[in-house]
Amino acid sequence: MAIATINPATGTLIQPYEALTAAAIDQRLTQAQQGFQTYRTTSFEQRSHWLHQVAEILETQKQAYGELMTLEVGKPIKSAIAEVEKCAWVCRFYADQGAAFLQDDVTETDASRSFVRYQPLGAVLAVMPWNFPFWQVLRFAAPTLMAGNVALLKHASNVPQCALAIEEILAKAGFPPGVFQTLLVGADAVANIIQDDRVQAATLTGSEPAGASLAAAAGKAIKPTLLELGGSDPFIVMPSADIEQAAATAVTARMLNNGQSCIAAKRFILHDAIADQFLVLLVEKFRALTVGDPRDAAIDVGPLATPSIRDELAQQVQACVDAGAKALVGGNLPALQAQLPESLRGGSFYPPTVLADIPPGTPADQEEFFGPVALTFRVPDWDSALALANSTSLGLGASVWTADSSEQERAIAELEAGAVFINGLVKSDPRLPFGGIKRSGYGRELGQPGIRAFVNAKTVWIR
Ligand code: NAP
Secondary structure, eight states: OOHHHHHHHEEEEEEEOOOOOHHHHHHHHHHHHHHHHHHTSSOOOHHHHHHHHHHHHHTTTTTHHHHHHHHOOOOOOHHHHHHHHHHHOOOOOOOHHHHHHHHHHEEESSSEEEEEEEEEEEEEEEESSSTTHHHHEEEEEHHHHHHEEEEEEEEEOHHHHHHHHHHHHHHTTTTTTTSSEEEEOOOOGGGHHHHSSOEEEEEESOOOHHHHHHHHHHHTTTEEEEEEEOOEEEEEEEESHHHHHHHHHHHHHHGGGGGGOOTTTTEEEEEHHHHHHHHHHHHHHHTTTTBBBBSSSTOEEEEEEEHHHHHHHHHHHHHHHHOEEEEEOOOOOOHOOOOOOOGGGSSOOOOOOOEESTTTSSSGGOOOOOEEEEEEEEEESHHHHHHHHSSEEEEEEEEOOOHHHHHHHHHHHHHOOOOOEEEEEEOOOSSSOOOOOEEESSBSSHHHHHHHEEEEEEEEEEO
């Protein structure tokens, strides 16, 4: 993908960018390596101060950074501003907790003193996606820098201005040169960068092919990686649940960021006893959503980030409908386009859609639907709900709605996911670890595991 800012609400090219030359990449890698030598010796207090400064800058400029995200990816402005606020939270969280998370772990052995000390690794490459252009980066950067590592950001090619803005924020906050650098490069440059001796580790948030490709390149050079990949999260609703609350939450859980969230609820698994009631509510709420210009604080759903994401989603929906699924609402792209004002006709909008009666053998079985489409399924009992929930190759999050404590316990024990939320939507929170299993990736960000993701847990034994 060419590196450029293109407004997805209109399709207008705003600003193309040249990728860095090999010489410029080389110079930045040297700067990272040199920067690490002094940065690693700074105190937790100093790093904490810089992170607090980042939080301050983010909060003071949240409107401007929110507008930048809305411009580059079409995120509704209210949620863009909320994303900036959440970035300030994660910075403050690690600024305040980082030192405690990394203090020596003392263990009694045959030594007079033995413990584990957590030390930084060096330069960590972060390959990041466009869907939460600030959050994904700060979620990685706050703990990684607090631990004493330095960071290299290869952001998605459609968010160059967000990538440059984040670099500028960290510099303004006081982080020394070489500690956080944005590399404006395409995906084809990533393998060489991770294999370079000046880079020690990598993290990637994005699709399965991208994750597999990065991990393969890193594996050749024996470097650790952390992968946060896709999800097709189940949202199970059982008869004992508060159905009205479950349906209201379902809309938020599916529509966040125009439906383009890895932990969005994507497959709604409904017990037969409440399926009709739930679907009536869900369809009513989807129908009430307003689609339009993401800069307008009154709209609920903006465009998808690129035309290709919209086209892929439209094809997935069409394949389900061709196989016999019913669109209870939405699914009709031409009808939506006819309703949009002239100025938005070139945008990559897709209508909020609820699919029901989806037969087996469609993309809904295994593929992630990255947009405002709810896939709904009926099941006769709890065992069938669990089996359907676990039937995909992905395992990121799961949301379960039930007041029955035995079902709650079985959900915790048996759901194949990195997170289970009972009677609530799956969300990330700096205080709790975040990550997936199966083909959703490995490793954990956030919480204490997040700051220990890229450290040398050095065993120390003293006679
Ligand atoms: P993508 O194509 O994989 O892009 C993500 C990043 O990887 C971009 O910076 C991209 O660069 C880069 N990339 C692409 N192919 C690569 C390769 N072969 N080698 C190295 N880097 C490569 O992802 P996307 O489809 O835009 O993003 C959506 C996906 O991310 C969804 O599956 C979503 O569920 C997942 N996601 C997961 C999480 C999580 O925390 N688990 C969070 C958000 C999103 P270019 O832009 O230059 O191609």
